[in-house]
Amino acid sequence: MNDNTGATDERPRDSLRSLLELPGVLAGMIATEEGLPLAARLRSALDEDALAAAAAVLGQLGAKALDGMGNGDLGLLVLDASKFRFMVQPLAAGYLMLVTEPDAEPEPVAAEMNAAVIELDRAIAGLGTEHAA
Amino acid sequence: MQQTQARPSAGGDLEDYRRLLAREPDSLRFAEYADLLRRAGQLADAREVCERGLARHPAYPTGRVVMGDILNDLGKPAEAEGEWRRALTLDPGHPVAHVRLGSLHLSRGDTERAAAAFEAALIYSPAHDEARAKLTEMRGAGPLPRESVAEGPDADRRRPGDRPGWLTDERAHDFVARLAASPHIDNAAVVDGEGAVQALSGERSAAGGMGPPGVSFTGEARSLLRRLGAGRLRSALIRGGALCLRIVPVGEWTLIVAAARGGPVGEVDAEIEGALADEPPDSADEGDYE
Numbered sequence: 001m002n003d004n005t006g007a008t009d010e011r012p013r014d015s016l017r018s019l020l021e022l023p024g025v026l027a028g029m030i031a032t033e034e035g036l037p038l039a040a041r042l043r044s045a046l047d048e049d050a051l052a053a054a055a056a057v058l059g060q061l062g063a064k065a066l067d068g069m070g071n072g073d074l075g076l077l078v079l080d081a082s083k084f085r086f087m088v089q090p091l092a093a094g095y096l097m098l099v100t101e102p103d104a105e106p107e108p109v110a111a112e113m114n115a116a117v118i119e120l121d122r123a124i125a126g127l128g129t130e131h132a133a
Numbered sequence: 134m135q136q137t138q139a140r141p142s143a144g145g146d147l148e149d150y151r152r153l154l155a156r157e158p159d160s161l162r163f164a165e166y167a168d169l170l171r172r173a174g175q176l177a178d179a180r181e182v183c184e185r186g187l188a189r190h191p192a193y194p195t196g197r198v199v200m201g202d203i204l205n206d207l208g209k210p211a212e213a214e215g216e217w218r219r220a221l222t223l224d225p226g227h228p229v230a231h232v233r234l235g236s237l238h239l240s241r242g243d244t245e246r247a248a249a250a251f252e253a254a255l256i257y258s259p260a261h262d263e264a265r266a267k268l269t270e271m272r273g274a275g276p277l278p279r280e281s282v283a284e285g286p287d288a289d290r291r292r293p294g295d296r297p298g299w300l301t302d303e304r305a306h307d308f309v310a311r312l313a314a315s316p317h318i319d320n321a322a323v324v325d326g327e328g329a330v331q332a333l334s335g336e337r338s339a340a341g342g343m344g345p346p347g348v349s350f351t352g353e354a355r356s357l358l359r360r361l362g363a364g365r366l367r368s369a370l371i372r373g374g375a376l377c378l379r380i381v382p383v384g385e386w387t388l389i390v391a392a393a394r395g396g397p398v399g400e401v402d403a404e405i406e407g408a409l410a411d412e413p414p415d416s417a418d419e420g421d422y423e
Contacts, residue, residue: 034224034225035225035226036222036225046361047361049218049221049222049225050360050361051361052225053221054357054360054361056225057225057256057353057357058354058357061350061353061354062350062371064346064349064350065346065347065349065350065371065378065380066371066373066378067346072373072374072375073373073374074372074373075373075374075394076370076371076372077369077370077371077372078369078370078371079354079358079366080366080367080368080369080370081363081364081366081367082363082364082365082367083362083363083364084361084363084364102364102367
């Protein structure tokens with residue numbers, strides 16, 4: 001899957017590559033729940049380790065906020081800042097985060113992100129099956 | 134998340150630690166022993182003990198922090214930085230590692246990154262005295278550079294996150310009532326910096342229950358953005374199982390709006406923007422907004 005895990009599945013990288021082709025997308029990151037980078041595609045000067053940690057922190061913050069309302073699991077978190085927009089979606093194991101230009105259209109990116117999450121979760125499940133076999 | 138600091142236990146001395154590690158060579162307390170040796174000025178011994186311990190426990194973040202401290206004391210700040218960064222890779226919330234990196238940035242005159250590191254330490258360990266003291270000291274010396282970063286041509290305009298002058302405690306209910314009257318919005322609440330609800334759109338509003346978590350979210354998100362150098366927080370959107378939350382900083386207040394998950398977010402944003410832009414008529418004169 002990536003250099004850090006030693007796994008060989010290229011689908012996560014392919015997914016990130018596709019996402020980075022969307023207008024306004026500057027960086028894509030798959031991080032563990034602990035905030036370690038699993039795969040990254042960065043087109044900006046953002047720091048990979050810091051982004052991975054941010055993905056996990058944002059995912060946890062979003063889940064905590066929803067928990068405060070008893071409103072179920074996190075589906076998507078979008079954090080709008082003056083310089084960037086951060087979009088975080090939970091994966092079966094970890095988080096997918098995209099960093100976009102602050103004025104990029106969020107809905108098309110969110111739709112593509114959703115498709116990528118389904119693909120990534122399938123890939124992760126596939127890896128688990130392969131390892132089990 | 135490990136947040137232990139490598140400090141010798143009360144009454145512990147070098148000989149006690151030496152015996153303990155001779156008896157239990159796999160013990161994680163090598164880090165405490167190495168730190169005690171470092172504090173005693175026995176840097177070569179400290180390094181040897183720490184290297185031996187890390188050979189057995191390479192993923193022990195506190196061991197990495199202590200190794201960084203030893204290398205720093207040995208006059209090798211670049212190597213020390215590498216160890217502190219490794220500690221954060223292993224445990225992104227290790228406050229001591231954040232503080233060490235902050236101090237290093239400060240020694241290099243990089244106050245922006247230093248402040249970000251100290252703030253990161255405080256996120257994970259709000260009572261961390263050293264991080265708080267360093268930040269206070271830096272702020273006492275004048276405004277931090279990141280706070281004076283120009284925001285471009287918009288700098289002179291009222292910033293989107295500011296609270297409009299008319300939005301006082303007394304008008305907060307009118308403001309929330311206007312939002313809740315929208316067909317796109319289920320509930321709305323305004324909470325102050327302490328998480329206390331200033332106004333909400335119903336007795337048992339779901340948004341009202343979001344007060345403390347919403348304020349906590351805003352505070353932590355702001356700190357995170359500072360660390361990333363991503364600028365000011367404008368808003369957040371959180372989609373959950375059935376609802377969608379829009380969280381907007383309004384000065385020292387936080388506006389929390391709950392809408393149906395599949396609802397039009399653009400319409401919700403337009404309602405919020407409109408409500409913040411227009412001073413509502415006094416409710417005593419105009420009644421509701423239907």
